[in-house]
């Protein structure tokens with residue numbers, strides 16, 4: 567267990583995740599260390615101790631393959647802290663730079679990023695499951711992520727907490743069978759409907775790796791965990807319950823149990839089941855996650871009514887608003903703040919999905935500033 571980290575100076579994220587009141591909403595954005603960050607230059611003087619490589623994501627990417635960056639703890643640390651440096655004092659969390667597809671890699675699959683994910687040898691029939699590694703030792707296969715987390719905690723110097731993450735079993739299963747992104751999910755769904763028992767077994771096998779991986783991330787220094795079920799909304803309510811939910815619950819139960827057994831205080835956990843808004847009251851009751859991440863297809867006040875005060879909420883501005891200029895951003899943020907702050911229960915301001923390339927980093931700054939302004943107002 568890594569220890570002796572610098573004390574945390576900003577605990578808004580952790581407080582909101584526990585449903586406690588905060589002076590204003592904590593804010594971060596999914597994919598905050600990513601392709602919208604340019605090559606060089608800072609508009610604010612970095613408060614966090616300088617690293618040797620003063621260049622942002624796109625510059626680093628010119629010289630390195632995507633997974634090469636993930637596997638190099640110095641580069642992953644550098645990219646993780648870039649948005650924290652750029653938006654010092656405005657942003658309340660960092661998320662470790664990596665990808666959900668490192669689990670399929672740990673299971674022995676080849677994954678390329680060119681520019682989207684591509685699996686040259688996807689799973690075609692349940693027979694192919696035999697090709698996967700039987701016993702995945704995350705301390706070997708994914709040690710690089712643990713090292714990156716520990717290094718990042720030191721580098722952050724307690725400015726903001728560090729979020730660890732993994733992909734949800736259903737979303738990873740879909741990538742492993744489709745061999746990449748998909749519009750219809752025809753292959754992955756054929757598995758669910760044609761081979762339901764084999765599919766459930768594979769989903770649980772992935773979930774076991776997720777548990778080990780998340781526990782290892784906490785030991786390495788992650789202070790909150792998020793599970794990304796990006797393709798949850800591709801399943802009918804019935805199929806989400808049948809195939810995705812059990813593996814999600816297996817993860818929240820497993821992580822908490824293992825940490826408790828090892829005398830480590832469990833950290834808050836967030837579930838982002840994109841598109842599964844039909845399930846949020848059930849998930850609030852039964853999933854075992856502290857926070858539910860929301861996409862933009864649900865009204866904030868409706869979401870709060872559905873979950874009561876059982877969980878904190880995170881989200882949910884449409885990322886495309888960031889392309890529409892400052893007045894549009896301000897209007898959308900104000901409305902979002904009014905919706906989420908009008909009832910009790912923690913709220914973590916965020917987008918409803920990851921930020922996309924081409925957004926002006928100064929408009930991102932404006933998004934943060936508007937969240938500060940409007941979420942601090944008592945309603």
Ligand SMILES: Cc1c2[nH]c(c1CCC(=O)O)Cc1[nH]c(c(CCC(=O)O)c1C)Cc1[nH]c(c(CCC(=O)O)c1C)Cc1[nH]c(c(C)c1CCC(=O)O)C2
Nearest residue numbers: 596597598599600661662663664665666682683794796920
């Ligand atoms: C589905 C998914 C993936 N990866 C992830 C998800 C779940 C969240 C979501 O739904 O957006 C999660 C992810 N991917 C990345 C992070 C890092 C932390 C962060 O800044 O949030 C996180 C948390 C970096 C990344 N992951 C990827 C990039 C871009 C790589 C590059 O072009 O250099 C980054 C910064 C590549 C990636 N990785 C993936 C795709 C589909 C792609 C290509 C298209 C895209 O960028 O959206 C799979």
